[in-house]
Amino acid sequence: MPKRIPLFSILVLLGLLSVQVPVSGQALLPYTLELNSEELEQQGLNLAQDAVQLVRFQQFELALPRAELATQLAPKSYQTWFILGSLYVQTKELDKGIDALQRARSLEPNEAGILFTLGSARFQKAEYTTAVAELEAGLKIKPNVPEALFDLGNSYYMLKQFPKAIAQYEKAVSLEKNFWPALNNIGLVKYEQGDIRGAIKQWEAAIAIDDEAAEPQLAIAVALYAQGDQEKGLSQGEAAIRLDSRYADLEFLKENLWGDRLLADTKKFLETPRIQASIGPNQGSPSREEISPQ
Missing domain, CATH: 1.25.40.10 (Tetratricopeptide repeat domain)
Known part of the structure; x- marks a missing residue:
């Protein structure tokens, strides 16, 4: 989202x-229509x-x-x-x-x-x-x-x-309570603060509300991959991109307030052969803009 x-x-x-609209068509219009300010x-x-x-x-x-x-x-x-x-x-x-x-x-x-x-x-x-x-x-x-x-x-x-x-x-x-984008953004904040475990917890809570929300799924995938759990991260990332391929674009992620630290890790993640294959030629490719971590 x-x-x-x-x-x-x-x-x-x-x-x-809340104003009432006057009923029209009740009589013929006069030859000269004069409207007052009201x-x-x-x-x-x-x-x-x-x-x-x-x-x-x-x-x-x-x-x-x-x-x-x-x-x-x-x-x-x-x-x-x-x-x-x-x-x-x-x-x-x-x-x-x-x-x-x-x-x-x-x-x-x-x-x-x-x-x-x-x-x-x-x-x-x-x-x-x-x-x-x-x-x-x-x-x-x-x-x-x-x-x-x-x-x-x-x-x-x-x-x-x-x-x-x-x-x-x-x-x-x-x-x-079902406002999952707010939970998702708490995760974004925590990731920028270096609290990866706390970020994942928030993203998991967002997914518990909407299991088709691609954003928190991709965020978790990136976090797992960055922490060394590459197989699980890649699998979850492929699933997230299938849900919404726009999240394979770094510029789109930046517009959605992904911070520098998460974008830097995402850039590496999106460049992996498996994720590139899941993006496919018709879904675009991630931005090659250089993004420096905090």
Whole structure:
């Protein structure tokens, strides 16, 4: 599972708009249509609802122009700016997303989802200190959101504040016991700290929740191989790559927050003849980028 899990904002957008849509088609349209400001705002909110429905089906290209028009028709509604900002972030237009989200925040400073999404955008821009500040501000408003705690843990992890990262991951798991990516990332932290046994324990716990999760399986395989248990490591690595061949790409692993120590060991592992054979010509090959261990 990629570490950029679906944005918290996208998850909450479906329940964000509670306005009632007026019934249409009850009478013929007048010859001259005059809309007052309230009607224009309602039309904007209707468009925002359309955008949210399109998000359900991952149709971001269709949702985006509707969200943009919604902010023009309902510029004083934080919901329209929140939706637009979330879509910009989802489509990697991060600066536009931050601008729209800040507009939403100025209209509704106590909406935690806006802050969580700002934190996600800042994280993607590698502005980890600012991401921490935004996420913590959101968690003060709404403290028990596993996805936001996970993002906060990731931000601390990238700042190499490992104890704080683990604490946030553990909070996320305490709220959602099946949230295996948080357990997986505790393993990533522990590996970077040199606690290989502790890392394997966390990855095993993640697999106990989802036995088809390729990431913790490959991580264990690499750890076993690096510790000298080569046969078991290679066998488990082959199984992990069969589950999801993307994990045979070092760049993909880096995007998923694998640290320098684990990436260096993974590079050696992926270069072995058996793993190269399991990757196959149609599944791509691992990146040859040189990665130095910590």
